[in-house]
Amino acid sequence: MKLGFIGCGNMASAIIGGILNKGLAQPEDICASVKTQSSAQKIQNTLGISCTTNNLEVAKTADYLFLAVKPQFCTDVALQIKDALTDKQVIISVIAGKNLEWLKEHLGNDKKIIRTMPNTPALVGEGVTGVCPDNLTSDEDLQNVLTLLRSFGQADIVTEPILDIVGAVSGSSPAFVFMFIEALADGAVAEGMPRKQAYDFAAQAVLGSAKMVLETKKHPGELKDMVCSPAGTTIEGVNTLEKEGMRSAVMDAVRACIQKTRKL
Numbered sequence: 001m002k003l004g005f006i007g008c009g010n011m012a013s014a015i016i017g018g019i020l021n022k023g024l025a026q027p028e029d030i031c032a033s034v035k036t037q038s039s040a041q042k043i044q045n046t047l048g049i050s051c052t053t054n055n056l057e058v059a060k061t062a063d064y065l066f067l068a069v070k071p072q073f074c075t076d077v078a079l080q081i082k083d084a085l086t087d088k089q090v091i092i093s094v095i096a097g098k099n100l101e102w103l104k105e106h107l108g109n110d111k112k113i114i115r116t117m118p119n120t121p122a123l124v125g126e127g128v129t130g131v132c133p134d135n136l137t138s139d140e141d142l143q144n145v146l147t148l149l150r151s152f153g154q155a156d157i158v159t160e161p162i163l164d165i166v167g168a169v170s171g172s173s174p175a176f177v178f179m180f181i182e183a184l185a186d187g188a189v190a191e192g193m194p195r196k197q198a199y200d201f202a203a204q205a206v207l208g209s210a211k212m213v214l215e216t217k218k219h220p221g222e223l224k225d226m227v228c229s230p231a232g233t234t235i236e237g238v239n240t241l242e243k244e245g246m247r248s249a250v251m252d253a254v255r256a257c258i259q260k261t262r263k264l
């Protein structure tokens with residue numbers, strides 16, 4: 001099984017790193033193409049896969065072809081590779097905002113295309129990917145792609161309108177979470193904690209809290225209440241976050257991402 005990646009930046013590198021870490025494919029089974037020779041060289045050195053600037057070469061050889069360029073470069077890339085694609089290959093797009101209709105129009109109506117929305121925690125095997133197959137993708141193709149995607153985290157099938165929401169709630173949200181961890185640590189540093197230690201404590205608290213949501217299945221509000229001792233310290237912080245509009249800011253951020261996706 002040959003895997004190809006057109007575009008190998010932050011997202012594709014995280015996916016490839018996740019797949020290699022799990023041993024689901026060997027470096028010699030993966031090839032990628034990027035814009036410049038210098039980044040091709042860098043990717044070869046860091047991931048150990050073959051990397052070129054020739055999109056056509058990758059498009060021709062891959063059984064499973066990931067499209068992982070920025071949305072603004074999709075049209076050019078589609079024009080380059082369209083005629084080299086076959087109806088045997090499975091094309092997996094991770095590109096935000098380009099729907100199946102757009103992909104079919106630019107790559108061919110006879111092509112098997114699966115739209116996905118992964119996230120960068122794939123790099124450490126904790127990704128989550130929304131998956132939306134077209135009607136030409138067979139069950140076997142879909143299961144193979146799900147196996148690949150599940151090698152670096154969770155993957156679930158969603159409808160196409162929900163996929164745009166996945167892009168925000170799990171695709172973009174790691175950026176918000178990193179900002180939150182940075183801010184937690186900044187607060188700790190302001191009060192005298194060494195910075196590295198502050199990142200470790202803040203990140204572990206976020207990891208543990210996420211695990212509690214997933215494993216206890218309790219409502220996040222109930223878990224929050226378990227931390228807030230009556231007349232204690234935490235409720236003072238909760239009061240500050242409510243006054244500063246944290247929840248509303250986070251909701252607005254998620255909705256802003258979705259609005260932008262719908263414009264791409």
Ligand SMILES: NC(=O)C1=CN([C@@H]2O[C@H](COP(=O)(O)OP(=O)(O)OC[C@H]3O[C@@H](n4cnc5c(N)ncnc54)[C@H](O)[C@@H]3O)[C@@H](O)[C@H]2O)C=CC1
Pocket residue numbers: 006007008009010011012033034035036039055068069070071073076077094095096117118119120171172
């Ligand atoms: N970064 C993230 O967390 C996520 C990104 N995505 C999607 O992944 C796609 C890529 O995003 P990133 O990896 O963040 O971007 P990036 O800027 O890190 O990587 C883009 C890659 O495309 C290559 N490229 C540019 N023009 C090219 C061309 N004409 N031919 C071949 N390669 C070309 C660049 O060399 C680079 O390797 C986007 O469409 C984005 O919507 C989806 C989910 C999460």
Ligand SMILES: O=C(O)[C@@H]1CCC=N1
Pocket residue numbers: 096167168171172
């Ligand atoms: O910022 C972006 O456009 C991509 C899509 C989801 C996460 N990153």
